[in-house]
Amino acid sequence: MDDEIVKRLQRFQQRYFPRLRSQYRSLVEDGQHPSVLFIGCSDSRVVPYLMLDSGPGELFIVRNVGNFVPPFDASLGYHGTAAAVEFAVLNLNISEIIVCGHSHCGAVRALYVDPPAEARHMAKWLELGRDAVLPVTLSEEALRRTEQRSVALQLERLMGYPMVRRRMEEGRLCLRGWHYLIAEGKVLVLDVESGLFAPFDAGLHRPGDKDDPLAGVDLLQ
Numbered sequence: 001m002d003d004e005i006v007k008r009l010q011r012f013q014q015r016y017f018p019r020l021r022s023q024y025r026s027l028v029e030d031g032q033h034p035s036v037l038f039i040g041c042s043d044s045r046v047v048p049y050l051m052l053d054s055g056p057g058e059l060f061i062v063r064n065v066g067n068f069v070p071p072f073d074a075s076l077g078y079h080g081t082a083a084a085v086e087f088a089v090l091n092l093n094i095s096e097i098i099v100c101g102h103s104h105c106g107a108v109r110a111l112y113v114d115p116p117a118e119a120r121h122m123a124k125w126l127e128l129g130r131d132a133v134l135p136v137t138l139s140e141e142a143l144r145r146t147e148q149r150s151v152a153l154q155l156e157r158l159m160g161y162p163m164v165r166r167r168m169e170e171g172r173l174c175l176r177g178w179h180y181l182i183a184e185g186k187v188l189v190l191d192v193e194s195g196l197f198a199p200f201d202a203g204l205h206r207p208g209d210k211d212d213p214l215a216g217v218d219l220l221q
């Protein structure tokens with residue numbers, strides 16, 4: 001194993017784990033009870049635990065290229081992200097789902113540039129962001145807006161999952177759309193009224209809201 005990786009493992013075991021030992025033991029004995037499902041991009045610059053100041057047991061995370069959500073199509077393929085959504089909602093009873101896109105996303109950029117011919121799975125997977133693409137010349141501004149439109153698109157798909165829709169209607173689950181700006185360390189939040197992303201405290205809605213503003217709203221504006 002790479003020396004650097006070994007050193008990192010040793011640092012965890014010698015420096016960090018002892019401080020967390022009792023917490024880990026409780027999480028094993030009592031099980032995990034996270035309240036948040038975080039759907040994020042695999043990008044190495046997106047670090048959910050840092051962003052949300054969280055530790056063991058606090059976030060249930062699924063990451064993939066582009067933070068995409070496949071449709072609930074009941075085709076029973078190898079849909080890891082769909083399985084994670086089902087597990088989080090039905091087994092863990094999470095109360096919030098965050099779909100977190102980010103600036104400078106390689107998956108979103110790849111929507112505008114054909115992937116290598118050998119990357120057949122990537123080409124197929126990128127179809128999940130295709131509807132977010134803008135008919136404009138590629139620019140940084142267009143990429144930021146496409147990243148945001150893609151988050152809205154994934155939220156729309158999430159609402160096609162029967163267990164997600166049902167729990168939203170019951171006021172037990174809320175969805176959030178985020179756009180993380182890597183260089184600034186800021187999160188912009190989807191405002192469901194305008195379809196725009198605004199600084200952090202706008203666009204939030206919680207379980208129990210009388211009328212969930214996401215229901216019936218065309219997010220992809």
Ligand SMILES: [Zn+2]
Nearest residue numbers: 041043105106
């Ligand atoms: Zn990305």
